[in-house]
Amino acid sequence: MEKIKTIHVIKQERTVLPHVNEERKKYVQMRKTLLEALKNEGKTIPQLSAATQLPIDQVTYYLMALQKFGEVSVEGIDDMDEYYIYQLKK
């Protein structure tokens, strides 16, 4: 027997908090921008920040999230051994 979905029950009791919607929108936007910037070649975080004009600390945070969620992986390290190069996960 198929279980009745329970999400409708909690929707009658709670609403989504405003910060949750804002953070989701931001994540969706950052994800799209970063994945698009990595489409053709791997990049370091400073290169990604320059290419997308996004603040470098935010690029770091969201890129690390994408790495954790399995969408991005490390390709190598730059010539100075300072920054890792990230690529789309194949």
Place this chain on the structure above:
Amino acid sequence: MSADYDVLIIGAGIAGEESALKLADMGFKVLLVEKEPSIGGKMILLSKVFPTLDCAACITTPKVSETARHPNITLFTLTEPESIIKEVDNTFSITLKKRPRYVVEQDCTGCQECETVCPSVVHDQFQMNLVARKAVYIPFNIANPRIALIDIDNCMLCGACEQKCPSNAIDFTQKEQIISVKVKSVIVATGFKLFDPIHIERYGYGKYKNVITSMQMERQLAPTRPFNNILRPSDGKVPDKIAYVFCTGSRDHTIGNPICSQVCCMYSIKQSQLLMGALPMADISMYYINIRAFGKGFNEFYMQAKDMGANFVKGKIASISEKENGNLILRYENIETGEVSESEHDLVVLSVGLLANSSVTKAFKNKILKTDEINYVKQTNLLQSPAITSIEGVFAAGTATAPMDIPDTIMSAGAAAAEVSGYLNQLS
């Protein structure tokens, strides 16, 4: 005297687990409650332990598994005591509050399929906010129980997890539960809180991305680390000039914690050794007031760090400021020469101290669980029976009583179990 359990243990970190296992092995019925979704406390999140550099997870996970599977231990996660009342027959009436997981514990297989479809991301508190997690999540890879939960305050209420779950384990109808039990004794094993360095403004924590805490570095050094490599949070650079600021939030009257936290010197020295292994070209500077290497093998461990190349500077940090490139300038007084100097580093780690976690005292309704002057559970007979508290039948274990390292915590928990065993035998 009848009761549901022989002992209630509050807190399932290493102290709570050790006491629980010792008592359960003696045949006592144990109820173990933990406010977090996983047992294991802070130790399960560590990289390695000092001075042996053994893998923390390798030591703690067998104990965690044994605790979760022991037939004499009943375990409730996401649960805290609301009230503890001592009755005239010397039993304790306990009211527990169990928060909903929104996942049926018996049905979840830990497959993490729900995480792949969850659209909501938030800071991962088990990675010390260095990386994000989903609103539906398994706390960390070696969590026990390794089952998902929903962070309802950060949930989009989209129902995608419920659609995706192959075992129909998601249940949004779950409510907070109030559980009443009767026990014969109680062990308080609620551990410690870490000092939040945001309270020392001059160190710039929370303002400068490359000023992190030692627990954040601990996560970076752990096998299940947030970045897969050691990086500074501002721009993902591999750090090559790292500074440690000792005694952050310890031995400091200005923030209300005048005592030594016992473990900061040694965990910082441990991290320096791990960093020198992971980043062989990095310079590591340790700004300390005194090195307290008092335990077995500790001084040798300190000397080993020196021999490996860690630079120990007897200096008190006055302030930290940030350069445009994210590097940090440390202004400090060299205690040996009296000179005020500045040095530049690309990552600063604050060796944060331990604070008392006294919130459990509020649960005791008709007796007072006394605390000492800095809010640790008062040991009323410290020299002869260190586990005894101000309430007969209530015992304390581990860092609920004072800052201590892992071996001392295990010994303290064993002592508490022995005291409880004696007390229960006396009752019967």
